[in-house]
Amino acid sequence: MKIAVLDINGKDTGRKANLSDDVFAIEPNEHAVYLDVKQYLAHQRQGTHKAKERAEIAGSTRKIKKQKGTGTARAGSIKSPVFRGGGRIFGPRPRDYAQKLNKNLKRLARKSALTLKSKENAILVVEDFDFDTPKTKDFVQVLKAFGLENKKSLIVLGDSNKGVYLSSRNFKGSEVITNSELSTYKILNANSVVLLEGSLEGIESNLNK
Template sequence: MKVAVLDIKGKDTGRKADLSDAVFGIEPNKHAVYLDVKQYMAHQRQGTHKAKERGEIVGSTRKIKKQKGTGTARAGSIKSPIFRGGGRIFGPRPKDYSQKLNKNVKRLARKSALSMKSKDKAILVVEDFDFEMPKTKDFIQVLKSLGLENKKSLFVLGHSNNSVYLSSRNLKGSEVLTSSELSTYKILNANNIVLLEGALEGLETNLNK
């Protein structure tokens, strides 16, 4: 699949980038996409929720009233869950929500997500660029030139670039990642994917292992 390579001003450079059909042109596997996104969302959960149960409450264990004859329910101590300040019944406990997923399924999911974006013509290929120093306004100008100013965009770099990353960090709708950090969730969450030329080889190599 041939795609025009643009510069940061949004103009055609006259060059073509060859996007592998094995990565950008497969029949999407929606179940693999579902499993990968599900795993990603599960890994975002800290699982540190905790409520004190009866045995963890600090308080007197004295029996507060006699067992029979009061006409009310029996109560062993003030730590009983039926009293204010007592323990919680079956309260949340710390839990590990992480899930395992086969590497081949994860690769298939990312290729499926990229193929979906490619089919929707939501992938741009831009020549590698850099900034002399981190400036948000420079990155905003790039977004304007590419027609992405008011859209969720994901820039995929071939290698870590601190200037580009810091320039985009304050922008809520834009994100910058390297090809090795790319995930199915990030791909689907963006309206447009901007692939830098330097990211193509590494991306296709990683997904075709």
């Protein structure tokens, strides 16, 4: 699949980039996409939630009233969950939310996500660029050239680029990553995916192993 290569000003350079059909034009597997996104979101959970249960509450173990003759329900401990300040019944405990998926399924999910973006014409290929001095203003100007200043966008670099990364850090509407950090969730979460020329080879290599 051929796609025009744009320059930093959003103009057509006259060159074409070849996007592999094995990555950008497959039959999307929606279940694989679902599983990969589910795993990504699960991994964002810290799992540090904790509530004290009955045995962990500090308090007297004295029986608070006699068993019979009070006209109310029997009660043995002030730490009972039925009283204010008592323990919580089946409260949350720290746990790991990590899920396992095999590598082939994750590659299929990412290729499916890229294919869906390709069908929506939401993929742009831009020649590699850099900033001499990191400035958010310069980065926003680039996004304006592509009409993305008011949309969520994902910029994919070939290699780590400190100038571009630092320039984008204060702009919440866009995220800059390298091709090795590409994930199904990030692809689908963006309105447009901007691939720098230098990232194409790495993306195709990573997803066609």
